[in-house]
Amino acid sequence: MLDPLRTLAYGTDASCYRLVPKAVLLLDNESEVIRVLQLAAEFYLPVTFRAAGTSLSGQAITDSILIKLTNHWRDYELLNEGELIRLQPGLIGARVNQILAPLQRKIGPDPASINSCKIGGIAANNSSGMCCGTAQNSYSTLAAMRLILADGTVLDTANEQSKRDFCVSHKHLLHELAQLAIQTKNDAQLATLIKHKFRLKNTTGYSINALVDFTDPIDILMHLMIGSEGTLGFISNITYHTVPEQPFKASSLVVFENIETTCLAVAKLKQMNVAAVELMDGASLQAIADKPDMPAFIAQLNINNAALLIETRANDQLMLSQQISQLAEVLAAFKPIDSIAFTQERATCEQLWAIRKGLFPAVGAVRDTGTTVIIEDIAVAVEQLASATRQLQQLFAEYGYHEAIIFGHALDGNLHFVFTQDFNSPAQIERYQNFMQRVVQLIALDHQGSLKAEHGTGRNMAPFVELEWGKKAYELMWEIKGLLDPDNILSPGVVLSEDPFIHLKNLKTLPAADAIIDKCIECGFCEPNCPSKDLTLTPRQRIVLWRHIQQRRNLGESEKTLEPLLDAFQYQGIDTCAATGLCADSCPVGIDTGALIKQLRSQQLASHSKLAKWTAANFSQVINLAKQGLNLAQLTSRVLGRDGLQRLTEGLNHATGHRFIKWSQFAPLSAPDFTAIQSLAVNTQTDAAIEQPTVVYFPSCSSRVMGPDPDMAAQGELSLMETTIALLHKAGFRVILPEATTELCCGMAYQSKGRMNLARQKSHQLEHALLSASEHGKYPIYMDTSPCAMTANAGITSTLKIYDSVEFIEQFVLPRLSLTPLDEPVMLHITCSTRKRGLAATMQRIAAMCTHQLIVPPDMQCCGFAGDKGLLYPELNASALADLKSQVPNDCKIGVSNSRTCEIGLSEHSGISYKGLVYLVHQVSASLS
Numbered sequence: 001m002l003d004p005l006r007t008l009a010y011g012t013d014a015s016c017y018r019l020v021p022k023a024v025l026l027l028d029n030e031s032e033v034i035r036v037l038q039l040a041a042e043f044y045l046p047v048t049f050r051a052a053g054t055s056l057s058g059q060a061i062t063d064s065i066l067i068k069l070t071n072h073w074r075d076y077e078l079l080n081e082g083e084l085i086r087l088q089p090g091l092i093g094a095r096v097n098q099i100l101a102p103l104q105r106k107i108g109p110d111p112a113s114i115n116s117c118k119i120g121g122i123a124a125n126n127s128s129g130m131c132c133g134t135a136q137n138s139y140s141t142l143a144a145m146r147l148i149l150a151d152g153t154v155l156d157t158a159n160e161q162s163k164r165d166f167c168v169s170h171k172h173l174l175h176e177l178a179q180l181a182i183q184t185k186n187d188a189q190l191a192t193l194i195k196h197k198f199r200l201k202n203t204t205g206y207s208i209n210a211l212v213d214f215t216d217p218i219d220i221l222m223h224l225m226i227g228s229e230g231t232l233g234f235i236s237n238i239t240y241h242t243v244p245e246q247p248f249k250a251s252s253l254v255v256f257e258n259i260e261t262t263c264l265a266v267a268k269l270k271q272m273n274v275a276a277v278e279l280m281d282g283a284s285l286q287a288i289a290d291k292p293d294m295p296a297f298i299a300q301l302n303i304n305n306a307a308l309l310i311e312t313r314a315n316d317q318l319m320l321s322q323q324i325s326q327l328a329e330v331l332a333a334f335k336p337i338d339s340i341a342f343t344q345e346r347a348t349c350e351q352l353w354a355i356r357k358g359l360f361p362a363v364g365a366v367r368d369t370g371t372t373v374i375i376e377d378i379a380v381a382v383e384q385l386a387s388a389t390r391q392l393q394q395l396f397a398e399y400g401y402h403e404a405i406i407f408g409h410a411l412d413g414n415l416h417f418v419f420t421q422d423f424n425s426p427a428q429i430e431r432y433q434n435f436m437q438r439v440v441q442l443i444a445l446d447h448q449g450s451l452k453a454e455h456g457t458g459r460n461m462a463p464f465v466e467l468e469w470g471k472k473a474y475e476l477m478w479e480i481k482g483l484l485d486p487d488n489i490l491s492p493g494v495v496l497s498e499d500p501f502i503h504l505k506n507l508k509t510l511p512a513a514d515a516i517i518d519k520c521i522e523c524g525f526c527e528p529n530c531p532s533k534d535l536t537l538t539p540r541q542r543i544v545l546w547r548h549i550q551q552r553r554n555l556g557e558s559e560k561t562l563e564p565l566l567d568a569f570q571y572q573g574i575d576t577c578a579a580t581g582l583c584a585d586s587c588p589v590g591i592d593t594g595a596l597i598k599q600l601r602s603q604q605l606a607s608h609s610k611l612a613k614w615t616a617a618n619f620s621q622v623i624n625l626a627k628q629g630l631n632l633a634q635l636t637s638r639v640l641g642r643d644g645l646q647r648l649t650e651g652l653n654h655a656t657g658h659r660f661i662k663w664s665q666f667a668p669l670s671a672p673d674f675t676a677i678q679s680l681a682v683n684t685q686t687d688a689a690i691e692q693p694t695v696v697y698f699p700s701c702s703s704r705v706m707g708p709d710p711d712m713a714a715q716g717e718l719s720l721m722e723t724t725i726a727l728l729h730k731a732g733f734r735v736i737l738p739e740a741t742t743e744l745c746c747g748m749a750y751q752s753k754g755r756m757n758l759a760r761q762k763s764h765q766l767e768h769a770l771l772s773a774s775e776h777g778k779y780p781i782y783m784d785t786s787p788c789a790m791t792a793n794a795g796i797t798s799t800l801k802i803y804d805s806v807e808f809i810e811q812f813v814l815p816r817l818s819l820t821p822l823d824e825p826v827m828l829h830i831t832c833s834t835r836k837r838g839l840a841a842t843m844q845r846i847a848a849m850c851t852h853q854l855i856v857p858p859d860m861q862c863c864g865f866a867g868d869k870g871l872l873y874p875e876l877n878a879s880a881l882a883d884l885k886s887q888v889p890n891d892c893k894i895g896v897s898n899s900r901t902c903e904i905g906l907s908e909h910s911g912i913s914y915k916g917l918v919y920l921v922h923q924v925s926a927s928l929s
Helices: 004-010 030-043 093-103 119-124 160-169 171-186 188-197 217-225 259-269 282-287 296-300 317-332 346-357 359-366 382-399 426-446 462-469 471-484 539-554 559-575 582-586 593-603 606-617 619-640 642-655 674-680 701-705 710-714 720-730 756-773 786-795 805-816 832-836 840-850 874-880 900-910 917-924
Strands: 023-027 047-050 065-069 076-079 084-087 142-148 154-156 234-241 248-256 276-281 306-314 338-343 372-379 405-409 414-421 694-698 734-736 781-783 802-804 817-819 822-828 851-855 894-897 914-916 925-927
Touching (some): 004 023, 004 559, 030 065, 030 234, 084 093, 119 234, 142 217, 154 160, 171 188, 171 471, 188 471, 248 317, 259 306, 259 317, 259 382, 276 282, 276 346, 282 306, 282 359, 282 405, 317 338, 359 372, 359 414, 382 405, 382 414, 382 426, 426 462, 539 593, 559 593, 582 832, 606 756, 619 642, 619 701, 674 720, 701 720, 720 734, 720 805, 720 917, 720 925, 756 786, 781 805, 786 802, 786 805, 805 840, 805 917, 817 917, 822 840, 822 917, 832 840, 840 851, 840 917, 894 900, 894 917, 900 914, 914 917
Parallel strands (some): 023 065, 047 065, 694 734, 781 802, 822 851, 822 894, 894 914
Antiparallel strands (some): 084 234, 142 154, 142 234, 248 306, 248 338, 276 306, 276 405
């Protein structure tokens, strides 16, 4: 990638720095990495490796060549029944723990960004986390590594032949490493310093503890790679010793009078059986006191108070109970002023940990527009924790960082502090410089601590590595860099830098662009959920680009000069955004980038407003036209054949600039005439004298247009409307359809295109009809398509409750049925709307009751169909579901979801027919009466 739009977008990470690469290379395999490194060495071109870009210290950006890995780097292998796991660098950390969960194992590192960050970054930064400490980080749990050096040589430490070959080809390098180890061990002062420094969490500089911990130069080499931030080589795969995941857990929140008492309690807890102890200062607690679901007493605390969030774990309930009793006794001795006692209740534990996880975004959400959120990461000895915290608080006051908060992994003396910084003026940059100089003095010299405990050195602390480590250790690090990267092509300026001011250069500003996105801190947590992430842009990248465009406009640049960028952003940023809002669920400050895109679409639609208004006023005619279109498509497919029609429509889609619908072989037949559906809504088999439960059923637009696909129909399947009514009758319900159903719509079809006024109009029309049909809420209202149910619920102004199929089936239908689960495998796709409404677990639970072999493909979030996007921009759907087919077992014939449009794309990219969850429940159920 060479174009300015994508180099800017892909060059962004979570740090406070901005560099724009000259080129972004997406590499598929080792051979490509080797060739790029060889060419880089030949032409002296610096390269930087980038994983998820959640790093905070500026180590994942460059103004030269940025190397990103494609999805071909996600293989893994379980070894020794899960005691070891071999991983490629493209796997997300949380996904690895999903793989290990059935074996009650996990990887040791547990960074807060584990749902977004990748194994390559975890290893390269020696990331740790809340429970990891120093005993379970990548350095300590490393078993083997496959690495590529700057000269393109591959070494696989798990392969004896590879090691033998390397010993021949790189005899000099191994000799020099062995000599460095001998010299370091023989230098008692240096060896003692290294051991002393690494008693704490420490990611400042290189992992030179490898020189005192190991004698074999190959062991030394692979441990030096941990925490090297891509400046010594590329980690092609890594084998970890996994750690046990204890199944019994309990959490408690304990508040103390002051930070001194809190830290004394930490010192005692360090001797106890605890998995995590998270410290939060008074400012932290005040920052989240007004958040939803916070314990009431938090609002009554003062700035001098502090709290500990504690978790203890065990292999059985008896052991856990004993540990809880012991901990409660110890804590009581420190006279807590308030607490939530140890609990195993899941909802309460999640609430407690939400307090801790909400601290970083709490500052981000209240920052002034245009300022950057800085999160620093230091470590001191536990006995110095109170003093360091107090002194940091004094520095905040002295330099005017009144919003700053302190929290951290107390057992390790690891503190994070968060503050907001304006980089838009020399005076503000000078304030930041002076503040950081004082922090460096306080932590590195006064407390002999780590300037970077777990976030990596990056550009941020590169100028201070010598100050923390001293001249001898610093020169040793440069010698290692020279041995492994003699041409200095691997991320120059990262970890080690000869520029004393590199931490003050290329500082990122976050200019105002739109109120919807101005609070974005560019952390990248949103990216794994985005269906367009491998096709065009992610939510973070869309925000970065829109900020850039708006900044250039604000500086007076003409629309004419911006035209190439705007044209590129139209497709990359606007047209291929699914706009489902799933990104908001993983965003620390709740930003829905899709809302921005809908707003931009709305601003582009004035020329088509008459047609849109006509469709809203004549909705039943639109439905009929759509059904006729399906009939015509099926007729044409019989003439041209499925493949012929697909090729024809693909060509027309491309030729018309995505204005012509691309046909799918899984395109549905048209739904039956609605008068036939109305006749089914009367249950003639029920005795009128018996009081019968009643439900109002509103079929969505898609189910009124689309019947089963041809393969489903050939197997005797009926339309979703017919199947839904049959299931409701089986459960004993009287079914009412609203009057004028054919004219009704929830408004989503208009909302997704930015036509908010028409969306509200249709929503109000639907609400009026549902109020009438339900006798103002007397009867529950059932909607058969999840996205429509979510949209309808959001649009109504009354107290009506609209259930989608998942909710209604669980609460009202299943209690009236008996189920006989299938013995065959069933694929399940959970839609975005189901996830956003917190019903994913419910949907999975229902599906699991219907089959003994339920398959929920990992990493499948939004399918990218997004209403009609899958028809007009089929490449979005294809990209989002690229891995689906490989996860369908050969003997699997059934897929289920709860959105008729999504099911078209799921069918096409899986090779099996997907249908509504209703079909599966109907298939395996029988009435209890």
